[in-house]
Amino acid sequence: MRKQWLHGFLDLSLLCLLAERRDYGLGLGQRLAEAGFGDIPGGTLYPSLLRLEKQGLVQTDWETSTVGPRRKYFDLTPDGRAAAAARAAEWREFRAAVDRVAALAEETA
Amino acid sequence: MNAAEWHAACDRRLAELGVDPREARRLADDSAAEALASGLHPAELFGPATAYATSLASAARQPLAAPLARARGPVVLRLAGVTKRYRRREVLRGVDLVLRGGEVAAVVGANGSGKSTLLGVCAGSVKASGGTVERAARIGYAPQQHGVAPYLTPDEHFRLFGAVHGMGARKAVATGTRLAAGLGWRPRDTVAGKLSGGTQQKLNVVLGELDRPDLILLDEPYQGFDQDSYLDLWAQVYAWRDAGAGVLVVTHLLHDLDKVDHVLELQGSEDR
Numbered sequence: 001m002r003k004q005w006l007h008g009f010l011d012l013s014l015l016c017l018l019a020e021r022r023d024y025g026l027g028l029g030q031r032l033a034e035a036g037f038g039d040i041p042g043g044t045l046y047p048s049l050l051r052l053e054k055q056g057l058v059q060t061d062w063e064t065s066t067v068g069p070r071r072k073y074f075d076l077t078p079d080g081r082a083a084a085a086a087r088a089a090e091w092r093e094f095r096a097a098v099d100r101v102a103a104l105a106e107e108t109a
Numbered sequence: 110m111n112a113a114e115w116h117a118a119c120d121r122r123l124a125e126l127g128v129d130p131r132e133a134r135r136l137a138d139d140s141a142a143e144a145l146a147s148g149l150h151p152a153e154l155f156g157p158a159t160a161y162a163t164s165l166a167s168a169a170r171q172p173l174a175a176p177l178a179r180a181r182g183p184v185v186l187r188l189a190g191v192t193k194r195y196r197r198r199e200v201l202r203g204v205d206l207v208l209r210g211g212e213v214a215a216v217v218g219a220n221g222s223g224k225s226t227l228l229g230v231c232a233g234s235v236k237a238s239g240g241t242v243e244r245a246a247r248i249g250y251a252p253q254q255h256g257v258a259p260y261l262t263p264d265e266h267f268r269l270f271g272a273v274h275g276m277g278a279r280k281a282v283a284t285g286t287r288l289a290a291g292l293g294w295r296p297r298d299t300v301a302g303k304l305s306g307g308t309q310q311k312l313n314v315v316l317g318e319l320d321r322p323d324l325i326l327l328d329e330p331y332q333g334f335d336q337d338s339y340l341d342l343w344a345q346v347y348a349w350r351d352a353g354a355g356v357l358v359v360t361h362l363l364h365d366l367d368k369v370d371h372v373l374e375l376q377g378s379e380d381r
Contacts (some may be wrong), residue, residue, distance in 0.1 A: 024146070025143055025147075026146070026147050041155075041156055042143075042147075042154040042155045042156070043155045043156035043157075043160065043161045043164060044164075046140070046143065046155065046161075046165070047161075047164035047165050047167070047168040048168070050136075050165060050168040050169055051168035051169075054168065054169060062142075068146065069142065069145045069146045070142060070146070071142075071146050072139060072142065072143060072146075
């Protein structure tokens with residue numbers, strides 16, 4: 001169940017994390033895990049990022065590092081920033097509706 | 110499988126799925142760099158190469174090239190009181206529909222309710238017993254069966270169907286290849302009879318669209334399609350609609366119906 005939910009909300013979660021700050025793939029994976037999503041397989045994470053890039057919501061650039069291999073950084077485009085705000089608001093509305101019906105199940109349990 | 114083999118397998122699969130070679134190269138390079146940066150074997154980071162390539166290809170798929178503008182709004186299919194009887198069995202009874210360019214109609218109903226018969230009537234391959242059928246002159250038709258010639262390759266199909274529409278061989282093959290890529294399929298030199306059911310159906314769909322018809326008739330196009338291709342196909346249906354074609358789709362998956370303009374529910378046959 002959680003896995004299906006995650007599929008529906010991964011794009012939103014990535015947009016929100018990137019709204020906070022730009023990051024590379026593994027960093028985003030760690031931040032998702034810290035937020036409580038558990039380990040997100042790279043096979044799920046990277047295609048999501050690619051989809052957001054194709055939609056023009058995310059831009060990427062490669063950064064070389066003095067200590068390690070070069071890394072691909074993801075950042076929001078202006079469209080991505082607007083989409084993050086709009087989708088977060090939609091999500092809050094939807095969450096409130098689910099909370100209201102979930103409360104009914106808890107009351108009768 | 111070592112890392113290099115993993116990347117090669119990923120690259121091959123991307124090509125098979127019709128991803129542009131330069132784009133495939135870029136995706137493969139990115140994946141290799143990402144795996145290197147993580148210090149993990151690519152299979153550990155991304156999972157199996159073919160599954161990962163399939164997800165990437167689906168995420169990377171561009172909307173099809175901008176369709177040509179078509180006149181929007183004229184009636185492309187008008188059914189009035191269409192009936193079909195086989196002996197005493199009434200398969201269709203009084204079917205009415207007005208489909209305009211830029212609209213999608215879904216035909217639903219149980220097995221045996223006459224969905225394929227209705228499509229045949231719309232295409233002109235089945236004669237109605239009563240009522241009238243008016244339709245646009247240029248139609249594309251992807252039937253459920255018998256749509257492809259088993260001993261011809263996809264390219265030969267493109268040339269043959271292109272010739273019917275007065276298209277040059279080269280243009281027909283180029284157009285067919287581009288449309289196939291939109292469905293995640295790269296046609297190869299294999300005769301149609303050896304293609305899987307899902308791929309044969311993709312060939313059918315491509316042949317139906319080859320001439321930018323005003324009316325597109327699709328019969329259960331998802332049969333044999335995997336989930337991603339199925340979604341791509343619906344994206345394609347809406348792309349045709351947005352380009353101004355009228356699309357009639359036989360389906361029985363109800364969740365598709367909230368976006369279509371007409372739902373035609375067939376009741377099934379009755380013995381009289």
